[in-house]
Amino acid sequence: MSTADTELRDLRAAVAALGARAGGSGELWAEAGKLGYLGVNLPAEYGGGGGGITELAVVLEELSATGNPLVLMVVSPAICGTVLARFGTEEQKRTWLPGLASGALRMSFGITEPEAGSNSHRITTTARRDGGGWVLNGRKVFITGVDATDATMIVARTGEGGPCLFVVDRDAPGFRRTPIPMEIRGGLRQFELVLEDVRLPANALVGDEDAGLRQLFAGLNPERIMTAAFALGLARYALGRAVDYARTREVWDRPIGAHQALAHPLAQAHIEIELARLMTERAARLYDDGDDAGAGEAANMAKYAAAEAAVRTVDQAVHTLGGNGLTQEFGLAALITAVRVARVAPVSREMILNYVSHHTLGLPKSY
Template structure:
């Protein structure tokens, strides 16, 4: 947990080198032009970095969430935090690999492995908020097919994806339970509307409307009874890789800031010589390293199949990394002075994303609720 294997270390170095060849200027230029990081994604896929957690028999690297977290963190540390790494390889590929039928795994996993397939993930709804038990999107049988109806919001990367992994509620006897469906983005009855966001990112957010969207029986991943286990098999990797991306973003911000403060001369010496400048950066660096330890622990537990412990650690890792990233970016902006608010210096462009990281994919308040209830044995408060 405290030391990478030689293979993991090589992966980290190789991904970091790839990220540096593109860099934050590339990322920002794509975001501000309305483009996508297609070139970076394609190259990462060809090099095998997007499929590190896909089983080898389907063309992947045969690793786990530990390896995918390394990819997420190192690209972010180079100034290229790719949210679709969380959505497609971490959530969707994991769900298909763990719960898909043999035909589903053969059909989809090779595309995940080489990056040619992108799948969005749709769970969040306008009225449900953090209460997943109130999901209103439903799926009902119509012969051998399913008809899906409902609304989803804050769905990442729909315009880049071939499918959306939709969480809907299905009837199971006298109750409704979640089920996961792979829905083509061009399916009749599925429409989308872009959400305008104050975040500098080439990956867009969308509202989805599903009006009796018809999908075949083979679109249901893992069957009706596998719905809840399948869902949670993707949510813990989501939290871990979001945390890794946040930690990488924090490292990028601190790297930019420390380079600036070590060379910026005011009153005859670098501003980093002043404790009022250096100490906040050092404090942020400590918080980032602590978060990275929890990320490594959560990933190791998940890859070992210790799901209950991994759930606790994944939530803690996400909480710690989101706070550390927000602190690091805010501190980096502050030590740059007015330069911190310019595009040129490359730190203010991270502000919206790290602030959103304290809200999504699960808010810090809901994580505190989880820890209070499941770790500290407190009564449920909601």
């Protein structure tokens, strides 16, 4: 076993132990930041661990596998931290990265719009130059945790150019947020954002105005990898609860896990989880190695595989427990909607199939 593999194994064990003893999500976030887990992907010179998305995905997967997913990790250190580390100015890096790494600062990510959906080319939020700064106008929907973050990285268009990224302070005048009522339970809420003549200084622009699309996807590939890690962790959690129940629940003088009608679907779930984990690890390695094109394909496939495995695993886990699977005591019913999110966000499985059919197989576009 290589040194890198040993370090990843040790990281998994340490994070799993933290998740097992964790209190509330706020306490867990603070403790994970204190131990350096939230910033394992960020540069060491700015307070991070000097690793990559490989290590950060391990952290989220292991926390999720204990039933304690820190969903904001997908956005704050993975998307925003990565973009700032790769393309931010020295001032932006010094301002944000140490806090993102420690968990003292948090950042949301605003891309989705009511009319654009998954089509980033149809973003209508605009940014125009005004004197020495910028003015932003537009709307965003399904933006996670805006009330719990210090700023939001907003995707906007400048004239006829491609998308650009701006850091908008949560209290900026003209920047309004409205909670969206959701059936999903969890510590973070979803918001609709309205930006009405939001004035920003020149240094709010992240990176190069002419390289916005490349910078955008530098954050979106980690988002897909981290979503896969989130889904895999919850799938492992659900499978563990179901296996424990199947071993101990006795009907007709034997454990129900002795019956192939229950044992085989659980075994199949385990196989699908492990296959999706391999693709997630591959995607993370490609990204950390600087292969953005290869990582794009692998990240999409990892997210697809992990989401499908998670949905099927949770469904089987609930079915294994029968009525108990729908009780709050066993904590599985809430996962039905939680893992479903991974099928539709940050990109739907149908758009991933479009990506693979067009980019990988060379088939013509249907849209």
